[in-house]
Amino acid sequence: MLEEKTTRSFAIGAAAGLTAGLAANAVRKIFVQAPTMMAGEWDEGLAAEHRAVLKLFDQIQATESSHGTRRSILLTQIGHALAKHALEEENAVYAMLRTHGQVAEADRLNSDHGYVKQYLFELGQMSTSHPLFLSKIGDFRAMLEEHMRDEEEKIFPRLRGLLDEDENAALTKAMNQEGLKLA
Numbered sequence: 001m002l003e004e005k006t007t008r009s010f011a012i013g014a015a016a017g018l019t020a021g022l023a024a025n026a027v028r029k030i031f032v033q034a035p036t037m038m039a040g041e042w043d044e045g046l047a048a049e050h051r052a053v054l055k056l057f058d059q060i061q062a063t064e065s066s067h068g069t070r071r072s073i074l075l076t077q078i079g080h081a082l083a084k085h086a087l088e089e090e091n092a093v094y095a096m097l098r099t100h101g102q103v104a105e106a107d108r109l110n111s112d113h114g115y116v117k118q119y120l121f122e123l124g125q126m127s128t129s130h131p132l133f134l135s136k137i138g139d140f141r142a143m144l145e146e147h148m149r150d151e152e153e154k155i156f157p158r159l160r161g162l163l164d165e166d167e168n169a170a171l172t173k174a175m176n177q178e179g180l181k182l183a
């Protein structure tokens with residue numbers, strides 16, 4: 001009897017702990033997604049993420065070869081930020097581009113994301129003290145900035161103009177929901 005009671009109270013305690021854990025995780029996710037959500041519409045949120053990731057590049061480009069741990073941490077942060085960003089774009093924005101006839105544009109941007117992953121893989125394989133580490137980071141940044149310019153100056157403004165107010169609001173919601181999955 002006592003054993004049964006103990007087991008039950010343990011189960012209740014574990015369930016309460018799990019619920020609290022899930023709630024804390026939900027709060028943490030919203031906190032991570034908040035800067036994007038607060039930036040405004042979907043295209044403004046994504047542009048804010050572009051700027052945030054370029055700041056991480058500024059920081060990693062300011063390191064020296066002896067700063068191995070700092071380089072690893074920053075590279076991990078860049079990887080996380082870009083994985084969340086790619087999910088938001090590929091699962092919501094690029095899908096909406098194709099729905100509105102911009103298939104070649106969506107496919108081109110999607111292909112760029114493949115090379116973003118390629119850079120992240122190659123940098124992950126490289127020693128942080130490798131003499132060419134920063135040069136590869138510089139090539140990665142240049143590729144990324146060109147991709148961001150393409151999105152911010154051409155593709156996104158065109159899509160935003162093709163959508164009415166409700167469709168833009170729905171896309172903002174869908175983009176943030178995708179972001180929350182990886183936040």
Ligand SMILES: [Fe+2]
Binds near residue numbers: 089147
């Ligand atoms: Fe992109």
Ligand SMILES: [Fe+2]
Binds near residue numbers: 046050085089148151
């Ligand atoms: Fe982007």
